[in-house]
Amino acid sequence: MQLTHEQEAMAAAVEDQWLATALETGPADRAAAEEGVRVSYRLAGLEPPTRIYWFGSPRAAAVAVALLTGVSVPSSSGVSPSSGVLSSSSGPGSADGETLPEWFGGVVAELRRQGWQTGETAGASVRRQVRTEPWAAARAAAAAELGAEGWAQLGSAAGRRSWGLAMDRVAGRLRLRLGEDLIAGLPADLGKAVRSRLLDAIYGQFDGAWLGTFDAAGRLSPQAGSESPQAGPGSLETESESLEAGSGSLETGSGLSQDGSGAGLAGLAAVARQAGWWWAHERVAVLSERPALLARDNVGRLHRGEGAAMEFTDGYGLWAWRGMPIPPELAAELPTLTLDRIQAEENAEIRRVMLEHFGYERYLQEAGARQLGSDETGTLWYLDLPGDEPLVMVEVVNSTPEPDGTSRVYWLRVPPDTRTARAGVAWTFGLTEEEYHPLVQT
Structure with a gap:
């Protein structure tokens, strides 16, 4: 199959809609997102989670997942596992080096506030069943229906821009910085354990970078992407009524709606429209809010001269200069840079950020x-x-x-x-x- 110019234009318009979803900011419609989670589980042939937790950022959500999957808090950390409160004796510079930051205690306390009890665990990750297998099945069905040429043409028309702008320039940068922050901000073993949970993350809104391609495929052909990894009670038809209600529902007639195409992706799409990163486990799902602020430059890179380029409601943020994540302390230093400070910087990448902010012309003249x-x-x-x-x-x-x-x-x-x-x-x-x-x- 070869796409016509009109079909390519349609695919590009669908991509625009999903790119806007991938870069959306502001509070989630939590009820709609949670329904999308339950649909995702059912379409995968799984029982929906018994509890869904919400956190303000993927950093907090990753910590919550670690705690829910058996990672223990160091007894010398100053955090009470039963309350999540930092003890009065804890503080920076403790002798054992195991003191945890205040925000970590806040995550424990928030878990408690949402009903977590000691001993409650999330069970094994079901990311493969909920996300990986439905994606693979939808891809196989779309490629079979459209043919190799049509599928490649569709991917170029409905996915190339959004993947670069959403996944490469935003989600990928967030993942890189988040992993570094977890290692730097937590005791060694705990930091590694929490960072490893990032491997199980589902990217929520950022999955819009590839959902648009399947949405467009379904609009081109009712059968493209129609395969679901599980048959029976997980079929889309059994979920159509719940998906029709609420602002987070999928549009009737879209390639991911209840017309039968993209069936296994309908729940993922519903979550992507409302939430940030999330984790799917046997008994528990953990969701995070979208950013409250997302600042980019004219070519789509994370960038902000003063303040975090990506800010979350719980205070976590990512500072970036023209696409490169930078430490918050460097961001605070940029307005007062001097020639000597730039020349003293040993990290070549950070020095390049300093040069761009300082101005090449000025630097060349002064140096x-x-x-x-x-x-x-x-x-x-x-x-x-x-x-x-x-x-x-x-x-x-x-x-x-x-x-x-x-x-x-x-x-x-x-x-x-x-x-x-x-x-x-x-x-x-x-x-x-x-x-x-x-x-x-x-």
């Missing part, structure tokens, strides 16, 4: 960069950076004046072996110096 030459395209500057590759940049003046008559200056970082401004400008276009022959210089 005494050497001019390698100039031509009709611009001026080439060179500066050694200790512990990193040299900083080589082309200073380019826009030939089109601004409304006030001034000409804007741009700085282009180029490979360290660049030796002429023309070669540097050509490199930014993927050309060699000999191939670069612009008709109009803008």
Whole structure:
């Protein structure tokens, strides 16, 4: 099957809707999300969880999952397992080094508030049954219905942009930073145990990056994605009434609705419309809220000059500069950077963040960069950076004046072996110096 231009346009429109879901912020409709959880279990042939817990961030949810799956709190940590309260004798710098942060005690207390009793466990993870197998079945059905060419064409039309923008640039960065924060913020064994629970996470709203492809497949063909990993009581028809109610229900006629296509994904889609990361276990499901704030730059990377680029309601946040997660203390330091502070930084990636915030032009001037030459395209500057590759940049003046008559200056970082401004400008276009022959210089 080969998609027509109209079908590709439809698929792209579906992707836009799911991309908006993946990047949504604000409180969940918890009732709708919980119903989606129950549908996911039933479609997988499982009994729904007996209890569903909610937390303000994936960090808190991961800790809750660890506690619900048997990870013990160090007795010397200052946290009372029965109450979740930090004892008065605990505090930073305890002799045994096992003191836990205040937010950890808050997670224990929140579990208690929601009804957790000592000895209650979540059971084994059922992520494979709830998420992995339905995805594989839907993919196999869609590929069989659309053919290899049609499936590849659909994936390009309805999934390529959203995967890069939602999973690579947001969810992937969050996962990386969260894992590092858990290791750095908790005692060694406990931090590793909690981080390992990230392997069982279902990405909730960020699954919109691939749900859109199956949604579009179902709209193209009623049979595409119709396979469910379990038959019988897990079929979509038995859940249609519950999915029709509430703001979190799936739209009638969509590729993931009660028309029969994408049946095994209907519950996952309902959760994705409302919640952030979540965990599915035999007896318990743990859900987290979506971010309260999500700041990105003009190309979709996590970015915010002051404050966290991603903020959650319980205080957890991710600081990022043009897509790179950075420590909160660095974010606080950026407005007051000095040349000496940048030069003293040993971490090359962090130093690059500092350089971008400080400004390359200012840094080159203050650090005494050497001019390698100039031509009709611009001026080439060179500066050694200790512990990193040299900083080589082309200073380019826009030939089109601004409304006030001034000409804007741009700085282009180029490979360290660049030796002429023309070669540097050509490199930014993927050309060699000999191939670069612009008709109009803008």
